[in-house]
Amino acid sequence: MRWTNTFIPTMKESPAEAEIVSHKLLLRAGLVRKLTGGLYTFLPAGLRALKKVEQIVREEMDRAGALEVLMPALQPPDIWEKSGRLESAQDVLFHVKDRSKKDWVLGPTHEEVITTLVAGELNSYKQLPVNFYQIQTKFRDEIRPRFGLMRAKEFIMKDAYSFDIEDESSNASYKRMYDAYGRIFARCGLRAFPVEADTGVMGGAHSHEFMVPAETGENEVVYSESGDYAANIEKATSQGPLKITPQESCSAAEKFETPNVKTIDDLTTRFDVLPEQQIKTLVYIADGKFVLLLLRGDDLLEEAKLGSFLKCALFRAATDIEIYELLGAYPGSLGAVDINKDIRILADNVLKGASGMVTGANDDGFHLKNVDIKRDIHIDDWCDLRKVKTGELCLKTGEPLKIQRAIEVGHVFKLGTKYSEALGAKVLDERGKNVPCIMGCYGIGVTRTLQAVIEQCFDENGINWPTSVAPYQVCVTALDVDEDSEVMKLASRIYDELGAKGVDVILDDRPVRPGIKFKDSELIGFPLRIGIGKRSLENGNVELKPKSDEMILCSPNETVDKALEWLEANRV
RNA sequence: CGGGAUGUAGCGUAGCCUGGUUAGCGCGCUGCACUGGGGGUGCAGAGGUCGGGAGUUCAAAUCUCCCCAUCCCGACCA
Structure with missing residues (x-):
């Protein structure tokens, strides 16, 4: 190509809208232009690089035995109704209406479509295993599109779906994708590494995300120096906090006045109660019911862990007014001692055996001290709810854990039979019995990967493309x-x-x-x-x-x- | 969805607080000349609904209200 025959509109200055270096360089190097928030046009040079990433993905998927298909972006809502995701994924689903006012959805992903296909076409275990993939535009109604291609309303994704007759081969299918992902990102010149991940609304048992370390990433990864442990913070565990929770025996719980105390910090500075000596009480609404969550004062709730424990995708923090109506007090004075209502109470494992604790009295301006969690609070379930902090020790290796921000470029899931059961993707097994296929799904954000390459490869003069994806x-x-x-x-x-x-x-x-x-x-x-x-x-x-x-x-x-x-x- | 900020030419911005000429500058763009190995120089140009609407005023980019858009932060406070 002669430069004068193509179109590469470079810019000396970067538009004010671009915040991170890869976004600025995408615009300055004349690779993309914004149509509107979260929607971008690929210009000739940008498209060339994008196609190279796509081609690497395609070659490695083909090599791993996956079969390329192309599914519709526009989908009927009834298959989403069947899988239950019309509701659970409602926040990201785009809806459109046709001339007869019938509702359609734009696919954020394609489990429903591929499972419907398999339900209609495959009948025998002899046709398995099979893995279909596509490289296609996805639509997601993001809360906040940002960082150019990183989080967009419309983006290109490679999605693959494996179907197996039994666990062992399903695990092999998973492993094949996992290995292919390592090759794909390496060929794109990216330093990406797999971490254990939460499955979120996808459902399923087990998953890994492929992460590119970057300070501008939207995820946090917890890892040990040796590399033997790495997990998304949504899932990460540790040996527990470095400061010990008080466990001495104590006298009866006692109410005391704490005017205008609203935070953990207020109690610490004004009443000399250390954070690790406090019980933080959060109120959530999950599946329409209130749940009380108890955490140690210096811990933060990891919402993904809550969702995963409750097996519930739709939950939210209760509003101050809802909380007042429930407990008779506003946040700042909440506690779980002597609750006479039928409310489920979950407590973080760190609080086991805690005593001599301070917590809200459900009376604004009052707290309780000498609280013994076992004696004074009826806990329905103990679980892991807290967010891991840097420096805590690894459960697996005993090393101090580190936390790094990262960009998620790929995600592999073991899905189990959630979709195959819901949409009837069943085959006859060797004994002639009708069984649902065991599925896996595997995504790569192609456009995001492209930008991640830039985010990782640049100098003060511009992008440093690896030879494999350079325009x-x-x-x-x-x-x-x-x-x-x-x-x-x-x-x-x-x-x-x-x-x-x-x-x-x-x-x-x-x-x-x-x-x-x-x-x-x-x-x-x-x-x-x-x-x-x-x-x-x-x-x-x-x-x-x-x-x-x-x-x-x-x-x-x-x-x-x-x-x-x-x-x-x-x-x- | 909540909070904050910002919208002035293709891009980056000044002016706004304290209303008053023809809205200024840099980059880019067009033409000419010089220059010719690191975003060069000079001259001459083109390009603006000052985000939109309403209001206040003799007069609005500037003040007021509403709307829209963009960006940032938050949605983890107990």
């Missing part, structure tokens, strides 16, 4: 664009020869000053620039300038070979 691997920068000049003749020849060798190459034939060409090629981030100008040519030299390495000089005739050599040595 063009090589930019031939001609510093004299007169078609009859020696410089341009040589540039054209090298460009043609590289193209003939299958290299993605662009010829910068713009009649602009050299500085602009150099800056642009570094901003867009072509891995290798071949600079051809009169000045170096007079000395018999052509310049090979890898984006992130020192310049190499060579003679015009060896340029193509040297470039091929460099590309080979820098294959990802």
Whole structure:
């Protein structure tokens, strides 16, 4: 491609809307343009990079034995009704109406569609295992689209669905995808690593997320230095807090006045009650019923753990007014001692055996001290609700845990039979018995992966594309664009020869000053620039300038070979 | 959904508080000249519903109200 025949609108300054470096570079390098919040147009160079990521994904999925299909984005709501997700996924579902006012949904993912397909087409265990995948546009009504392609209303995802007759082969299908994901991200030049993850609204038993470490990521990953443990913070566990919960025997609980105390911190500073000596009481509504959650004062609730324990996707914190109507007090003075109502009470494991604790008295401006959790509170269930903190010790290895922000680029789930049962994806097994398929599902955010590459690979001048996903691997920068000049003749020849060798190459034939060409090629981030100008040519030299390495000089005739050599040595 | 901030040319912004010429500047864009290996210089241009609507006023980018959009934070406070 000649630069003058394509469209790469680079910018010197970045639009104010872009906050993170990858978003700025996407815009500045002329790869995408925003239509409106969460919706982007891919421009020619951006589309090339996107297609390269897609192609890597496709090759590795094919290699892992998955079969490519393409399913509709527009879907009938009744299959969502059947799976139960019309309700549980309501927050992200886009609805549209047709001319007869019938309701449709735009697919945020395709479990329902693929399971319906399998229900209709597969009847025998002999047809299993099978894994279908597609690369398709998904629609999600995000609360807050942000960071360009990272969290968009519409995005491209690779989704795969495996169907197996029994657990063992289902695990093998899972493993095959897990391994394929490692190869995919490596080929994209990404440092991504798998972590144990919560399954969320997808349901299912077991899952891993593939994470790219980045301070701008929306997830937090808990890991041990040795790498033997890594989990999403939504799921992560530890040996417990570093400060010990008081467990000495104590006298009867006693009410005391705490005017205007609203927070854990107030109690600590004004009444000298350490946070680890307090019981924090939260009120949630899950499936329409109140639940009280007890945590130690210095702990935070991890909502995903609550959802996972209750097996409930729809829950929320109660409002102050709901809480007042329930307990007769506002947040700040809540407690679970002597509750005479039929409310389920969950307590975090850390509170086991706690005594001498302080908690709200359900009377504004009053708290209770000397609370013994076993003696004074009726706990329905003990469970893990707290968010792990940095420095706590790993259950598995005993090492201090660290926390790192990360971008989730892939997620693999063991789904079990949730969808196959709901949508009738059953086959006859060896004994002639009708059994639901055991499913797995496997997603990769393709557009997000593309941006994650940029977020991880850049310098002060622009993007540092890995050769595998760069829009063009090589930019031939001609510093004299007169078609009859020696410089341009040589540039054209090298460009043609590289193209003939299958290299993605662009010829910068713009009649602009050299500085602009150099800056642009570094901003867009072509891995290798071949600079051809009169000045170096007079000395018999052509310049090979890898984006992130020192310049190499060579003679015009060896340029193509040297470039091929460099590309080979820098294959990802 | 709650809170905060911001909307002025394609992009980045000044002006707004304290109402009053023709709304200024940088980048980009067009033309010409010079220049010609790191976003060059000069001259001449084009480009603005000052987010939208309503109001106050002799007069509104500027003050008031409503709406819209964008960005940030939060939705974990007990």
